[in-house]
Amino acid sequence: MPAPPSRPPLAVTMGEPAGVGGEIVLKAWLARRESGVAPFLLLDDPDRLAALAARLGMNVPVRAVASAGEAPGLFDAALPVLPVALAAPVVAGRPDPANGAAVIASIDRAVALVRSGAASAVVTNPIQKSSLYAAGFRHPGHTEYLAHLAGLADEPIMMLAAADLRVVPVTIHVSLRDAVDRLSTAAIVHAGRVTAAALTRDFGIARPRLAVAALNPHAGEGGAMGREEIDIIEPAVAALRAEGIEAFGPRPSDTLFHAAARAGFDAALCMYHDQALIPLKTVDFDSGVNITLGLPFVRTSPDHGTALDIAGTGRASAVSLLAALATADRMAANRRGAGA
Numbered sequence: 001m002p003a004p005p006s007r008p009p010l011a012v013t014m015g016e017p018a019g020v021g022g023e024i025v026l027k028a029w030l031a032r033r034e035s036g037v038a039p040f041l042l043l044d045d046p047d048r049l050a051a052l053a054a055r056l057g058m059n060v061p062v063r064a065v066a067s068a069g070e071a072p073g074l075f076d077a078a079l080p081v082l083p084v085a086l087a088a089p090v091v092a093g094r095p096d097p098a099n100g101a102a103v104i105a106s107i108d109r110a111v112a113l114v115r116s117g118a119a120s121a122v123v124t125n126p127i128q129k130s131s132l133y134a135a136g137f138r139h140p141g142h143t144e145y146l147a148h149l150a151g152l153a154d155e156p157i158m159m160l161a162a163a164d165l166r167v168v169p170v171t172i173h174v175s176l177r178d179a180v181d182r183l184s185t186a187a188i189v190h191a192g193r194v195t196a197a198a199l200t201r202d203f204g205i206a207r208p209r210l211a212v213a214a215l216n217p218h219a220g221e222g223g224a225m226g227r228e229e230i231d232i233i234e235p236a237v238a239a240l241r242a243e244g245i246e247a248f249g250p251r252p253s254d255t256l257f258h259a260a261a262r263a264g265f266d267a268a269l270c271m272y273h274d275q276a277l278i279p280l281k282t283v284d285f286d287s288g289v290n291i292t293l294g295l296p297f298v299r300t301s302p303d304h305g306t307a308l309d310i311a312g313t314g315r316a317s318a319v320s321l322l323a324a325l326a327t328a329d330r331m332a333a334n335r336r337g338a339g340a
Contacts, residue, residue, distance in 0.1 A: 007038075007072070007120055007332075007336075008068065008069075008072075008117065008118055008119050008120040009038070009039045009040050009041045009068055009071040009072055009075070009080070009119055009120065010038055010039070010040040010041070010119060010120055010121050010122075010123050010325055010328055010329060010332075011040070011041055011043065011068065011109075011110035011113045011114055011119035011120075011121070011122050011123065012025060012040050012041065012042045012043065012110070012123045012124075012125065012325075013043055013103075013106045013107050013110050013122070013123070013124045013125050014042070014043055014044040014045075014084060014102065014103055014106035014125060015103065015106075015124065015125025015126050015127055015306070016095055016103060016125070016126060016127050016128040016131065016306040016308075017044075017045070017048065017086060017090045017095075017099055017102070017103070018090055018091060018092055018093060018094050018095045018096065018099075018128070018306070018308065018311060019095070019125075019126055019128060019305075019306030019307060019308055019311050020126075020306060020307040020310065020311050020316035021125030021126060021306070022044065022048070022049055022052050022125075023052065023056065023311070023312070023314065023316045023318075024125070024302070024316050024317070024318040024320075024321045025042055025044075025049075025079070025125070025318075025321065026049070026052065026053050026056070026058050026060045026079070027058070027316075027317075027318035027321075028040075028318045028321050028322050028325065029060055029079045030058060030059075030060060031318065031322060032075070032076070035322050035326075036326075037322060037325050037326065037329075038120075038325065038326075038329040039071055039072045039075035039080075040071070040075070040080075040123065040325060041065070041068050041071040041080050041081070041082055041113075041119065042079065042080070042081045042082070043081075043082050043084050043106040043109050043110050044081055044082075044083075044084055044106065045081075045083065045084060045085060045086045045102070046062050046063070046064040046081040046083055048086060048090055049062045049079070049081055050062040052312075055312070056312075056314045057314075060078075060079050061077065061078040061079065062078065062079050062081055063078035063079065063080055063081065064081055064082075064083050065080045065081065065082055066082075067082075067118070068082065068113050068118040068119050069118065082109070084102050084105055084106045084109065085102060086099050086102050087099055087101065087102060092311040092312025092313075093308045093309065093311045093312060094308075095128045095130070095131035095306075095308070096131065097131045097132075097133075097134035097135060099131075100131055100132045100133075100134055100135025100136075100137065101135045101136075103127060103131075103132060103135070104132065104135055104136070104137060107122075107124065107142075107145065107146075107149075108149065110122045110124075111146065111149050111150075111297065114297040114298070115296070115297055120298070120328075120329070120332040121297065121298035121299065121300065121328035121329070121331065121332045122146075122297060122298065122299040122300075122328075123299070123300050123301065123321075123324050123325055123328050124142050124299065124300075124301040125301070125302070125321075126301070126302065126304060126305045126306045126307075127141075127142060127306070128306050128308070129141065140172070140173040141172075141173050142290075142292070142299075142301060143156045143158045143172065143173075143290075143292050144156055144173075146292050146295060146299055147292070147294075147295070150295050150296055150297070152294065152295070154190060154194075154294070155187070155190065156292055156293075156294065156295075157190075157191055157194045157195060157198075157292070157293040157294050158172055158290065158291070158292060158293070159195065159198070159267065159290075159291040159292075159293050160276060160277060160280045160288055160289070160290055160291070160303055161280075161288070161289045161291055161327065162280055162283055162284035162287055162288045162289070162323075163283075163284055163287060164259075164262055164263075164283070165257070165262055165268075165279065165280055165283050165284070166199075166266065166267040166268070167267065167268050167270055167276035167277070167279065167280050168191055168195050168267055168268070168269050168270065168276065168293070169270050169271075169272060169273045169275065169276040169277070170183065170187050170188050170191045170269060170270065170271055170272075171183060171187070171271065171272050171273065172273060173273070174273075176272060176274075179271070179272040179273070180215070180228070180272070183215065183228065183232055183271055183272075184232060185232050185233075185235045185236045185239070186236075188212070188232070188233060188236035188237075188240075188269060188271075189236050189239050189240060191269055192210055192212070192236070192240040192245055192247055192269055193240070193243070193245070194293050194294040195208070195210060195267050195269065195293060196208045196210060196240075196245045197294075198293040198294065199266055199267060201334065201335060202293075202298065202331040202334050202335060203266075203330075203331070203334065204334050204337075205266050207246060208245070208246065208266045208267065209246045209247075209248075209264065209265045209266045209267075210240065210245060210246065210247040210248070210265060210266070210267055210268070210269055211247075211248060211249055211251055211256060211261075211264070211265035211267070211268040211269070212233060212236070212237050212240075212247055212248065212249030212250050212251065212268075212269045213249065213250060213251060213252075213253045213256055213268055213269065213270045213271055213275055214228075214229050214233065214249065214250035214251060214252050214253060214271075215228045215229065215232075215233065215250070215271045215272075216228060216229060217252070217254070218252055219250050219251065219252045220250075228271075229250045233249065233250040233271075234250065237249050237250065247269075248265075249269075253270070253275050253279075256268060256279075257279035257283070262283075280303075281303070286317060286319045286320060287319055287320060287323045288302075288303030288304075288320060288323070289301070289302070289303055289320065289323050289324045289327045290302070290303045290324070291327065291331075298328050298331045298332045298335065299328075300324040300325075300327045300328040300331070301324055302320035302321045302323070302324050303320055303324075304320055
């Protein structure tokens with residue numbers, strides 16, 4: 001009997017080539033058997049990957065491929081790389097704007113592969129936005145750029161996930177002052193809808209429970225410490241509940257994230273960036289995963305930056321990338337099972 005067809009590989013982007021992206025991909029491939037990671041395809045420059053592996057003393061055969069379909073059959077013996085040409089030599093820790101176009105092209109091609117069915121999900125390596133702007137990048141981050149590629153009319157939703165905690169910041173890449181000004185009932189409701197739908201579709205949770213964090217200390221103390229809970233957050237919770245979504249709050253954030261509290265919800269809607277990321281990185285700093293919700297394709301990323309200070313030293317950990325790969329594979333499987 002012929003072997004059943006393998007599922008499409010995960011598409012991993014280059015990220016900032018002067019950062020740790022290449023190194024952690026090499027380490028993830030070396031850990032493929034013990035971690036059980038699904039086959040993946042890297043969109044990068046194969047020559048620079050082979051040189052990096054040699055410099056770091058990693059026994060990783062790098063194989064250039066012409067299509068994503070070659071990756072699953074090759075993955076156990078070599079790291080499959082779909083070539084993306086770099087314009088300038090890479091110096092670890094020193095991003096070169098000349099390579100910005102290649103970084104963006106890697107993202108674009110990964111998304112195109114997934115949307116065509118040739119890959120099952122996009123896993124993005126960290127980018128250095130300051131070096132991309134010269135190449136025409138005009139987005140606050142990956143999340144917004146992927147939403148642009150998908151043609152989303154609504155604001156993208158970012159989830160950060162670890163072993164027993166999922167958090168969603170309602171406002172993302174803005175200052176704390178601007179986050180308070182931008183907070184609205186509509187934004188919270190949108191985040192709640194997208195999060196609840198994703199928890200069902202991508203995580204297999206039939207009836208998601210959403211905790212909604214307060215903005216002010218002690219949830220505003222009935223308006224004595226701010227009226228945002230009364231005027232903005234409570235109406236949003238009521239609207240979500242009216243739609244059949246199991247949401248509760250606003251809850252003071254200083255009591256929302258201890259172990260017993262975390263057991264009572266599937267995701268927490270947080271009002272600003274650090275309210276979401278501080279508890280997640282405290283609970284599980286190494287294994288956090290960044291997920292974009294509401295896209296027509298699955299996208300995850302390690303929850304760390306380019307780490308330019310240790311790039312090229314062999315010290316970068318692949319734990320978060322391995323978690324991102326595993327999460328992407330599970331989400332893609334859930335979508336396939338749901339017929340999405």
